[in-house]
Amino acid sequence: QVQLVESGGGVVQPGRSLRLSCAASGFTFSTYAMHWVRQAPGKGLEWVALISYDGSNKYYADSVKGRFTISRDNSKNTLYLQMNSLRAEDTAVYYCARGRGQWLERSYFDYWGQGALVTVSS
Amino acid sequence: DIVMTQTPLSLSVTPGQPASISCKSSQSLLHSDGKTYLYWYLQKPGQPPQLLIYEVSNRFSGVPDRFSGSGSGTDFTLKISRVEAEDVGVYYCMQSIQLLRTFGQGTKLEIK
Numbered sequence: 001q002v003q004l005v006e007s008g009g010g011v012v013q014p015g016r017s018l019r020l021s022c023a024a025s026g027f028t029f030s031t032y033a034m035h036w037v038r039q040a041p042g043k044g045l046e047w048v049a050l051i052s053y054d055g056s057n058k059y060y061a062d063s064v065k066g067r068f069t070i071s072r073d074n075s076k077n078t079l080y081l082q083m084n085s086l087r088a089e090d091t092a093v094y095y096c097a098r099g100r101g102q103w104l105e106r107s108y109f110d111y112w113g114q115g116a117l118v119t120v121s122s
Numbered sequence: 123d124i125v126m127t128q129t130p131l132s133l134s135v136t137p138g139q140p141a142s143i144s145c146k147s148s149q150s151l152l153h154s155d156g157k158t159y160l161y162w163y164l165q166k167p168g169q170p171p172q173l174l175i176y177e178v179s180n181r182f183s184g185v186p187d188r189f190s191g192s193g194s195g196t197d198f199t200l201k202i203s204r205v206e207a208e209d210v211g212v213y214y215c216m217q218s219i220q221l222l223r224t225f226g227q228g229t230k231l232e233i234k
Contacts, residue, residue: 045163045171045214047223059221095170101218106153108161108218110182112170 002026002111004096009116012086020116022079022096030054030074033099033107036081038092039115048094049081052104059105064090086120093117124149124217128226136234141202143229145215150195152219159219162191162200165228166211174213175200207233 008020022034036048049070050059058070069082079096094116097109125148135141151160162175173182175191178198188203202209212228 044228045216045225047225050221061222100176103155105221106157106159106218108159108173108176108216108223109163109171110173110176112172115170 002098004098004111004113006094006096006113006116009094009118011119011121013122014087014120016086017082017084018086018118019083020081020094020096020118022081022113024077024079024096024098027098029072029077033104034070034072034079035097035099035107035109036070036079037095037097037109037112038090039095040089040092043092046092050099050104050107051079057104083118086118088120091118091120123222124151124220124224126215126217126224126226128213128215128229130229131227132230132232134232134234135202135205137207138204141205141209141231143200143213143215145193145198145200145226147196147198147217149219151198151217152195158194159217160191160193160198161216161218162189163214163216163225164209164211165214166208169211171214205231205233209233 003025005023051070067085071080096113098111099107100110101107127146129144152158158178163171165171179191215226
């Protein structure tokens with residue numbers, strides 16, 4: 001069965017960096033686009049970033065563009081989110097999600113991980 | 123950005139009774155490729171969201187047939203024919219016709 005397991009969350013000071021990982025299993029990771037979606041405490045869902053199956057195309061929400069970098073290592077079946085210059089408003093649970101659909105730019109999320117909590121606080 | 127507006131924001135339903143959630147988008151979700159990029163997710167307490175319905179009306183694998191989706195253009199509805207206790211949680215609609223995918227505010231379903 002499809003499994004996505006995030007790790008790397010924690011408490012970090014404003015302006016610092018953190019890297020999240022998402023280990024995938026139960027499917028051929030290298031053939032699927034992947035997304036990061038976040039949810040601030042008690043709030044709704046916000047799409048963060050998207051990467052194509054081979055890593056050649058990457059897209060970001062304006063709120064994280066220039067600060068966050070999505071990447072993947074298909075040899076390790078792992079997705080990453082490098083988060084730099086963190087702000088208090090980045091505090092959220094970060095979910096990795098598998099992309100589904102014919103077109104990358106319009107792909108949706110069919111399976112989600114359990115999430116990793118990132119808290120940005122001094 | 124496309125704004126997704128859900129109503130109601132909360133719902134209290136007796137088990138066995140039907141429930142309905144509306145989702146309206148600020149722009150049409152019908153693409154020139156003929157598909158309508160509207161999805162429904164359920165986030166049960168303490169869990170990540172799970173996909174219920176894709177492209178308006180297609181139930182995802184394992185989703186009970188008491189869940190159904192309908193609509194077109196900018197107006198969409200999720201219906202639960204007979205609510206069960208396991209259906210509690212927050213329901214979100216989402217669009218992916220634009221790269222910046224956006225979600226509705228969420229509708230919290232409780233059991234009476």
